[in-house]
Amino acid sequence: MAETGEFSFANGGSKAPPVAQNGLPRIQTNGKKKPANGICHDDSASPVKAQTIDELHSLQKKRSAPTTPIKDGLQGNAAFATISEEERHKLQLQSISASLASLTRETGPKVVKGDPARKAETPKVGPEHHHYFTPTISVSDSSLKFTHVLYNLSPAELYEQAIKYEKGSFITSTGALATLSGAKTGRSPRDKRVVKDETTAQELWWGKGSPNIEMDEQTFLVNRERAVDYLNSLDKVFVNDQFLNWDPEHQIKVRIVSARAYHSLFMHNMCIRPTPEELENFGTPDFTIYNAGQFPCNRYTHYMTSSTSIDLNLARREMVILGTQYAGEMKKGLFGVMHYLMPKRQILSLHSGCNMGKDGDVALFFGLSGTGKTTLSTDHNRLLIGDDEHCWSENGISNIEGGCYAKCIDLSRDKEPDIWNAIKFGTVLENVVFDEHTREVDYSDKSVTENTRASYPIEYIPNAKIPCVGPQPKNVILLACDAFGVLPPVSKLTLPQTMYHFISGYTALVAGTEEGVKEPQATFSACFGAAFIMLHPTKYAAMLADKMQKHGATGWLVNTGWSGGRYGVGNRIKLSYTRKIIDAIHSGSLLKANYKKTEVFGFEIPTEIEGVPSEILDPINTWANKADYSETLLKLAGLFKNNFEVFASYKIGDDGKLTDEILAAGPNF
Ligand SMILES: Nc1ncnc2c1ncn2[C@@H]1O[C@H](COP(=O)(O)OP(=O)(O)OP(=O)(O)O)[C@@H](O)[C@H]1O
Numbered sequence: 303m304a305e306t307g308e309f310s311f312a313n314g315g316s317k318a319p320p321v322a323q324n325g326l327p328r329i330q331t332n333g334k335k336k337p338a339n340g341i342c343h344d345d346s347a348s349p350v351k352a353q354t355i356d357e358l359h360s361l362q363k364k365r366s367a368p369t370t371p372i373k374d375g376l377q378g379n380a381a382f383a384t385i386s387e388e389e390r391h392k393l394q395l396q397s398i399s400a401s402l403a404s405l406t407r408e409t410g411p412k413v414v415k416g417d418p419a420r421k422a423e424t425p426k427v428g429p430e431h432h433h434y435f436t437p438t439i440s441v442s443d444s445s446l447k448f449t450h451v452l453y454n455l456s457p458a459e460l461y462e463q464a465i466k467y468e469k470g471s472f473i474t475s476t477g478a479l480a481t482l483s484g485a486k487t488g489r490s491p492r493d494k495r496v497v498k499d500e501t502t503a504q505e506l507w508w509g510k511g512s513p514n515i516e517m518d519e520q521t522f523l524v525n526r527e528r529a530v531d532y533l534n535s536l537d538k539v540f541v542n543d544q545f546l547n548w549d550p551e552h553q554i555k556v557r558i559v560s561a562r563a564y565h566s567l568f569m570h571n572m573c574i575r576p577t578p579e580e581l582e583n584f585g586t587p588d589f590t591i592y593n594a595g596q597f598p599c600n601r602y603t604h605y606m607t608s609s610t611s612i613d614l615n616l617a618r619r620e621m622v623i624l625g626t627q628y629a630g631e632m633k634k635g636l637f638g639v640m641h642y643l644m645p646k647r648q649i650l651s652l653h654s655g656c657n658m659g660k661d662g663d664v665a666l667f668f669g670l671s672g673t674g675k676t677t678l679s680t681d682h683n684r685l686l687i688g689d690d691e692h693c694w695s696e697n698g699i700s701n702i703e704g705g706c707y708a709k710c711i712d713l714s715r716d717k718e719p720d721i722w723n724a725i726k727f728g729t730v731l732e733n734v735v736f737d738e739h740t741r742e743v744d745y746s747d748k749s750v751t752e753n754t755r756a757s758y759p760i761e762y763i764p765n766a767k768i769p770c771v772g773p774q775p776k777n778v779i780l781l782a783c784d785a786f787g788v789l790p791p792v793s794k795l796t797l798p799q800t801m802y803h804f805i806s807g808y809t810a811l812v813a814g815t816e817e818g819v820k821e822p823q824a825t826f827s828a829c830f831g832a833a834f835i836m837l838h839p840t841k842y843a844a845m846l847a848d849k850m851q852k853h854g855a856t857g858w859l860v861n862t863g864w865s866g867g868r869y870g871v872g873n874r875i876k877l878s879y880t881r882k883i884i885d886a887i888h889s890g891s892l893l894k895a896n897y898k899k900t901e902v903f904g905f906e907i908p909t910e911i912e913g914v915p916s917e918i919l920d921p922i923n924t925w926a927n928k929a930d931y932s933e934t935l936l937k938l939a940g941l942f943k944n945n946f947e948v949f950a951s952y953k954i955g956d957d958g959k960l961t962d963e964i965l966a967a968g969p970n971f
């Protein structure tokens with residue numbers, strides 16, 4: 303036992319502490335004395351400015367700028383400057399309570415801001431308390447409880463929520479948030495319903511080929527009530543107030559109410575993030591999503607064919623998600639809304655990537671899922687405007703989104719360095735597999751799904767063009783991943799050919815890649831996005847033809863799929879070759895190349911491109927069996943012809959001339 307302590311406790315003096323009765327040195331609490339020998343064994347830095355642990359913890363966080371939307375009526379009103387923060391909070395909660403209101407119970411739920419796990423934020427009930435909003439009539443138990451609202455949280459806060467409360471959330475070795483989307487790892491197009499009312503019956507595309515499966519208003523309300531009740535039954539919900547469309551003239555305000563931090567972070571990344579000032583003036587959203595994806599729809603409900611339903615009501619400007627947690631459903635749901643709202647303003651909405659050269663030349667990249675929109679628009683030598691959803695207006699091109707959503711199966715640092723480096727803190731990594739200890743992601747692992755994805759804010763790409771807008775496009779590149787291996791790596795298109803291939807929207811997938819060689823499966827999806835368009839395809843096609851003509855844009859068809867034979871025989875065209883082809887389109891050199899015309903499809907194909915072996919430019923050269931090639935080519939041409947039959951009776955544009963030209967621009971055999 304130490305008779306004379308040679309050490310001192312915190313703030314202790316030099317003298318040996320007095321020995322207590324039990325022989326232990328007595329703790330000295332008087333900190334004023336200076337150590338005579340100049341030695342202090344404690345941390346010599348100045349002590350913290352806190353008297354208690356709680357106070358210390360309260361010092362850790364600095365208050366942020368206010369993030370409270372103001373009622374519409376107050377917008378632009380000088381009075382809003384005088385509104386107190388308390389008042390702002392109240393208005394914000396009123397607006398959120400209104401969003402979450404049940405339609406059968408007159409008032410919204412009691413909402414309170416903050417995490418219910420943090421005791422200090424639990425409201426004290428009483429009229430003097432201003433941080434929650436109370437409905438006036440209580441008619442059920444649910445109106446007695448509070449719904450905590452986590453409003454526009456930051457990525458760091460959302461990480462904490464996800465890791466603490468959502469199973470399957472992990473931080474990867476590069477700082478991304480790995481998460482699982484549950485049973486659904488892709489969109490559910492057969493469960494996407496749209497309310498058919500007097501207006502939409504006239505305006506929208508219905509029937510064969512249309513993505514819009516009808517439902518009635520009443521059923522929508524049943525599902526809406528189900529989602530809202532589910533959300534209100536939770537301890538807390540996430541609310542994101544954000545924007546769509548970088549063109550300020552045509553910007554849309556969206557609110558996303560969701561149950562998972564994963565969903566909130568995904569939309570934080572994918573929509574345009576408001577500044578604190580913009581959020582203060584947010585007002586009432588133009589469109590609201592209720593994402594209750596963890597909760598199924600009721601199969602006894604009319605129209606329901608599975609436990610999943612994604613329901614759009616254009617009149618109410620609302621979308622309800624039940625029975626799927628796949629986050630892409632929210633992003634693409636809003637894209638559908640834009641496909642309705644924008645054409646009303648003579649603006650063309652596009653399922654395309656977009657980038658711009660240093661000299662301001664803009665290129666659009668159309669294509670179905672997996673054909674290369676994100677990969678090829680993310681180009682180290684060019685400015686990225688966006689990877690998936692754009693608007694083409696009289697002002698030029700604007701991105702609808704604030705982030706990118708890249709496929710990451712087999713992602714490689716060498717081939718796609720910018721996407722690789724974007725997978726860092728703040729990025730949501732869906733359904734990837736990683737080492738349980740190092741948390742290093744194995745991008746080749748398809749154990750969960752082949753559709754592994756990374757969602758990151760667009761500024762994570764070093765040469766992003768912010769704001770994400772650009773002038774009128776010079777090149778319109780249609781991408782097809784042709785698993786039949788008969789389309790040339792690149793073809794120059796006439797305007798009618800561009801329209802023919804835009805309306806066709808071809809790509810070929812290979813079903814069941816694991817179990818040996820399978821037949822390629824041709825997919826035709828009008829406007830390269832039939833799942834998202836709301837109007838008849840010819841409406842968008844007419845607008846595209848008009849804009850391309852007016853601005854003198856050149857159309858191209860690029861095959862990012864197979865060469866040297868079909869899937870199983872040949873190989874996918876090297877990404878480095880495709881990049882060289884795209885480079886030649888951007889630079890203008892390909893426009894000046896020598897061309898020859900192909901049989902059947904009548905494509906103009908170049909004879910030479912710098913950096914690309916000339917023999918691959920005409921696919922027949924790469925097939926060992928020429929008869930097999932011709933047979934496959936005719937087979938594909940037949941599939942195109944069959945698919946186009948439904949469009950043959952439609953007129954495109956004001957005069958019938960273009961329609962005839964488009965019909966003639968298809969394969970001839
Ligand atoms: N020659 C090629 N050209 C383009 N992509 C290629 C090529 N070869 C392989 N790939 C791969 O194909 C995939 C293209 O996917 P990408 O994410 O660009 O699709 P997308 O068109 O953006 O689809 P979505 O609309 O679903 O996001 C990437 O994984 C890329 O690495």
Ligand SMILES: O=C([O-])CC(=O)C(=O)O
Pocket residue numbers: 488489630631634670671690707
């Ligand atoms: O929406 C998704 O899930 C992914 C995507 O970009 C597409 O399929 O076009």
Ligand SMILES: [Ca+2]
Pocket residue numbers: 675676677689690707708709
């Ligand atoms: Ca993409």
Ligand SMILES: [Mn+2]
Pocket residue numbers: 653671690
């Ligand atoms: Mn897409």
